[in-house]
Amino acid sequence: xxxxxxxxxxxxxxxxxxxxxxxxxxxxxEEKWLPPKWFYDARGSQLFxxxxxxxxxxxxxxxxxxLAERAxxxxxxxxxxxxxxxxxxxxxxxxxxxxxxxxxxxxxxxxPLDVSVSALxxxxxxxxxxxxxxxxxxxxxxxxxxxxxxxxxxxRLVVFLGxxxxxxxxxxxxxxxxxxxxxxxxxxxxxxxxxxxKDPAVIVPAYDDAAGVTAEFNRNVLRVINRELxxxxxxxxxxxxxxxxxxxxxxxxxLRALRPMRVRVLDLDVTFxxxxxxxxxxxxxxxxxxxxxxLAGAGFTAHDFWTDPxxxxxxxxxxxx
Numbered sequence: 125x126x127x128x129x130x131x132x133x134x135x136x137x138x139x140x141x142x143x144x145x146x147x148x149x150x151x152x153x154e155e156k157w158l159p160p161k162w163f164y165d166a167r168g169s170q171l172f173x174x175x176x177x178x179x180x181x182x183x184x185x186x187x188x189x190x191l192a193e194r195a196x197x198x199x200x201x202x203x204x205x206x207x208x209x210x211x212x213x214x215x216x217x218x219x220x221x222x223x224x225x226x227x228x229x230x231x232x233x234x235x236p237l238d239v240s241v242s243a244l245x246x247x248x249x250x251x252x253x254x255x256x257x258x259x260x261x262x263x264x265x266x267x268x269x270x271x272x273x274x275x276x277x278x279x280r281l282v283v284f285l286g287x288x289x290x291x292x293x294x295x296x297x298x299x300x301x302x303x304x305x306x307x308x309x310x311x312x313x314x315x316x317x318x319x320x321x322k323d324p325a326v327i328v329p330a331y332d333d334a335a336g337v338t339a340e341f342n343r344n345v346l347r348v349i350n351r352e353l354x355x356x357x358x359x360x361x362x363x364x365x366x367x368x369x370x371x372x373x374x375x376x377x378x379l380r381a382l383r384p385m386r387v388r389v390l391d392l393d394v395t396f397x398x399x400x401x402x403x404x405x406x407x408x409x410x411x412x413x414x415x416x417x418x419l420a421g422a423g424f425t426a427h428d429f430w431t432d433p434x435x436x437x438x439x440x441x442x443x444x445x
Contacts, residue, residue, distance in 0.1 A: 125259050127252035133265040133273050134239055143352055144390060151394045151402075160291050160377075160405040161239070162345050169243070171341040178337060180329040183287050186437035187317050188217055191285075194430050195224035198281070198441060201427065202313045203228075205278035208235040210267040211288055218283060222255055235275055237263040268292075268300060271307040280312040287319040287437070290374065290408035297408075301422035308444040314424060318410040318438045320431065324368040327409065331366035331375050339364030342377050345404055355389035365401060377405040415440055 143162060150157045164172065176184040198221060207225060209218050218236075225231035234251060238244045241264050248262040265273055267284075274282070282304065292300055304314060319327075331338055342364045346357040362379040369376060381396035388394075396402075415438065416426040424442040431438050 125252070125257055127248040127260040127262070130241065130244060130248070130262045130264055131273070132241070133263065133270050139239070140352065143349075147349060147353060148390060148392070151389065151392065155403065156394075156396075156400070157403040158345055158349075160345075162348050163341060163404070164240075165344070165348050165351075166242075168341060168344045168348070169240075171337060171344060174337050175333070175341060178333045178335065180333045182326070182330055182434075182436050183319050184217075186432040186434065187285060187287070187439065188220070189432040190317075190430050190437065190439045191217055191220040194428075194439065195220045196227070197428070198315060199224040199228040199230070201441065202281045203230050203279055204281035204313060205230055206233045206235060206275065206280045207231055207283065208237065208274055208280060209283045209285070210237050211239075211284070211286070217285055219251075219254075221283065222251070222258070226255065226257075230279075231258065233259040233261060233275070233278070235261045235263060237265050237267060237270070237274075239264065239266055268296075268303075271303045274307050276309075280308065281315060282308065282313070283315045285315075285317040287317050287407065289316055290319055290410070291406060292408075293406060294408075297418060298421065301418060301424070305423040305444055310444055312444045313427075314419075314442045314444065316415070316419075316440050316442070318415050318440065319407065320436060320438050321373050321409045321411050322436060324370070326436070327375055328366055328368055331377055331407070332364065336364075338366070338377075342379060342404055346379070349389060353389055355387060357387050357389075358385065361385055362402070372408070373410075374406050374408040376403055377407075378403050410438065412438060412440075 146159055175181050244262045248260045252260040343359040346359040349355045350357050361382050365378040365380050367376055378401040380401045384398050385396040412429050419426055419442045423445050426440050426442045428441040
């Protein structure tokens with residue numbers, strides 16, 4: 125058993141091309157935007173780990189509480205032979221599932237998928253060392269593009285945690301879930317974590333903490349663009365904004381220009397008026413009936429839905445029809 129060589133479907137040049145396309149499209153839009161995946165260089169990942177430990181940031185703790193309580197049920201219901209994690213990162217919460225499946229005795233293969241070669245190489249080595257009877261097969265890929273590369277065969281459980289599905293706009297979510305269903309066989313399983321709609325007084329501080337860590341994380345996307353594309357953003361010229369959209373039931377993170385600015389990036393001269401905002405993340409919040417309906421529309425049936433004691437965060441176990 126142990127860790128196999130990484131299966132690479134995403135090269136550095138692919139990431140560079142994708143960054144250039146996103147920057148060109150987002151910064152020339154009438155209302156400027158950037159996708160949140162570009163937060164996560166080494167510094168951004170470190171900052172996000174800090175965020176998950178902040179008192180205001182409830183999603184990580186709440187989801188972990190659900191998994192700690194329900195991992196045994198998930199193992200028993202699914203009887204999965206292969207566990208696949210999308211956007212795996214350090215796979216910390218997944219260890220709760222791996223422990224439960226190890227006790228249950230059915231799991232043979234763990235397949236983490238992530239865009240970062242270095243993070244995946246480290247996490248697969250650590251998982252293989254801690255679970256010596258497990259075959260660990262890391263895939264370097266993008267969960268919005270490479271679901272067709274997931275290994276076939278066996279009873280599979282795909283895990284998509286952290287509320288990351290909320291970073292996709294509704295049409296993107298529908299496309300993702302349809303692609304997910306196409307990659308699975310009837311009887312395979314999907315476990316998805318979703319942050320729930322609640323009082324904005326609870327939600328907003330999770331994205332605008334008192335210590336300013338989220339603000340630094342938000343501005344990090346500008347530092348990534350400066351480094352990778354030779355741009356000349358002044359990150360300190362932007363302030364962090366987090367706002368709740370009650371109609372769409374999502375929170376938006378934005379960067380607001382503190383003064384008029386002209387930024388050179390690629391072959392573009394991008395201007396910002398004082399007070400103009402650049403959207404960097406959408407994080408949708410869900411109602412239980414809403415996520416069940418979205419899953420049903422893609423060909424899944426919600427089998428179980430669990431929340432933490434405070435009903436802050438939901439975890440849905442769904443079966444492919």
